[in-house]
Amino acid sequence: MQPKYKRILLKLSGEVLKGSSSACHDEAILADVAGRLAGLVALGVEVGVVLGGGNIFRGLSGAANGTNRIVGDTMGMLATIINALAVQNALERIGVPAVTMTAQQMPQIAPSFNARLADDYLRQGKVVIFAGGTGNPFFSTDSGAALRAAEISADALLKATKVDGVYSADPKKDPTATRYDRLTCEEALAKRLNVMDAAAFALCRDNGIPIVVFDFHAQDVMRRIICGEEGLGTVVG
Secondary structure (H helix, E strand, O other), rough: OOOOOEEEEEEOOHHHOOOOOEEEEEEEHHHHHHHHHHHHHHHOOOOEEEEEEOOOHHHHHHHHHOHHHHHHHHHHHHHHHHHHHHHHHHHHHOOOOOOEEEEOEEEEOOOOOOHHHHHHHHHOEEEEEOOOOOOOOOOOOHHHHHHHHHHHOOOEEEEOOOOOOOOOOOOOOOOOOOOOOEEOOHHHHHHHOOOHHHHHHHHHOOOOOOEEEEEEOOOOOHHHOOOOOOEEEEEOO
């Protein structure tokens, strides 16, 4: 089947990599994530990835505990680089070419982000993992994902969550919560649906990039979404 989206940006939380493990990374989950990404590459899809860092350090939590916000956000950005390298390694172990690009200059570890170079890597069939957020404090990794999606001209931003789309309230707390099949960015903001932050919505809206919010743990879900199957999540855009 011909993919509906030729180039995608996957936003994945750092907590997914941890699972129920007491360590920062669960090796079985890393292998599973790598396998899913490999399946997309096999379809001919060009794959970019942005990972959160919450399994290691979350800047907002640090600030709430007294850490200077700029310091805390910098620590969080470094956490995303650790996660990116872990996923890159998991991909390379199964023979999938991958490269990490960072928003910060650290040439001994990974090349700095460059849109033209990222485009070349994607065209070569490499999974490109964008790490370090936007490179600036006060911006979430959701904003970083939306920014990189715009810079690489992604056809869609896939946001992996623990539920199968966007709901009117937390479905785990409110049994009357209803799921939306489609929303505009303006509706998501007006209804205060905390799927992504306002900066991320604005970047995707202004660049015509749909956001697909889906349950990461559903069976074969990314391949099915990319191949155009309906009803597997909420489309915001």
